[in-house]
Amino acid sequence: MSHAPGPPDAGAAQAHDVVRIVRETLGDEAVRAACAHGSAVLGGLRPTSDVDVLVVLTRHTTEAERRALTDGLLAVSGVRAYRGPARPVELSLVVHADVRPWRYPPVCEYLYGEWLRDDFEAGLTPAPAPCPDLAPLLTMARNGDVSLYGPRPSELFDPVPEADLRAAIVEGVPGLLADLDGDTRNVLLTLARIHTTLRTGRILSKDEAAALLLPRLPTEHRAPLEAARAQYLAGEYGSWADRLPAARAHAEYVAAGIKGAYSA
Numbered sequence: 589m590s591h592a593p594g595p596p597d598a599g600a601a602q603a604h605d606v607v608r609i610v611r612e613t614l615g616d617e618a619v620r621a622a623c624a625h626g627s628a629v630l631g632g633l634r635p636t637s638d639v640d641v642l643v644v645l646t647r648h649t650t651e652a653e654r655r656a657l658t659d660g661l662l663a664v665s666g667v668r669a670y671r672g673p674a675r676p677v678e679l680s681l682v683v684h685a686d687v688r689p690w691r692y693p694p695v696c697e698y699l700y701g702e703w704l705r706d707d708f709e710a711g712l713t714p715a716p717a718p719c720p721d722l723a724p725l726l727t728m729a730r731n732g733d734v735s736l737y738g739p740r741p742s743e744l745f746d747p748v749p750e751a752d753l754r755a756a757i758v759e760g761v762p763g764l765l766a767d768l769d770g771d772t773r774n775v776l777l778t779l780a781r782i783h784t785t786l787r788t789g790r791i792l793s794k795d796e797a798a799a800l801l802l803p804r805l806p807t808e809h810r811a812p813l814e815a816a817r818a819q820y821l822a823g824e825y826g827s828w829a830d831r832l833p834a835a836r837a838h839a840e841y842v843a844a845g846i847k848g849a850y851s852a
Contacts, residue, residue, distance in 0.1 A: 599633045599675055602664070606641045606677055607737050609660040614653055620644045620684055621738030625725050629732025630793040635823025638678045638702075641736065642729050644744055645683045645697060648716070654698050655713045662709065666702040676702040680725060687726065688745060692752040693718040694726075723748045723756035728791055750789065757782045758850045761843055772828040772835050776816040779842045786849040795820055805841075812838040 607622040626640030627633045663670040665677035681698035696719035727748045729741040761782065768775045777794035784797040792800065798817040802810055812835040819826050828835060
């Protein structure tokens with residue numbers, strides 16, 4: 589499902605609103621910094637991009653605080669936002685002492701994403717848990733170095749070791765393949781980004797990663813990724829019902845390439 593992206597600065601305004609919600613919920617003394625990551629630092633928000641925010645805490649949270657934070661985000665995130673449609677929000681909280689000095693896998697204190705909305709509305713409260721995905725997230729944050737509040741990411745985080753970054757992104761491949769039929773566009777683009785990150789050492793935007801991978805693919809495997817990239821740039825989620833066999837074959841081919849690149 590697509591949504592109206594709003595004016596060009598709507599994503600930035602929404603990111604600052606998310607930071608405000610965190611500060612009001614947890615108190616300023618608990619919030620050391622906040623920064624952008626994802627599309628905002630990888631070439632700019634696309635029509636259906638999430639607003640990706642990482643907040644660095646000075647302490648751990650309580651279950652009641654995490655529930656209050658979830659309720660606040662349900663009001664402002666995504667097409668089902670209680671205050672009216674908006675970009676989806678992905679918010680990650682980390683306790684600074686849990687990620688610096690770096691260790692793997694890192695612990696995410698709290699994670700909000702629209703893909704979990706049904707569970708959140710049913711009463712699920714996110715809890716701290718190991719989260720390999722923080723490895724690419726912190727890498728993007730450091731590389732983009734965009735502060736929304738407090739010190740810049742390059743001042744807060746150590747570089748993520750290459751071995752940990754590679755392990756983290758590859759660990760997510762089975763889950764992506766399991767989601768292929770239901771989220772075809774994004775799964776194909778994410779697989780392309782994993783492949784190009786392993787090959788180049790750089791984390792690119794989804795459309796840039798797809799453009800880089802396409803010429804390396806056999807002709808018979810290009811059409812699904814071309815379609816996914818075009819939909820992403822246009823802010824569309826087209827029907828994949830008639831193209832799922834080709835998408836599955838493409839995903840299997842790219843996943844095999846990822847396995848080979850990781851083992852190399």
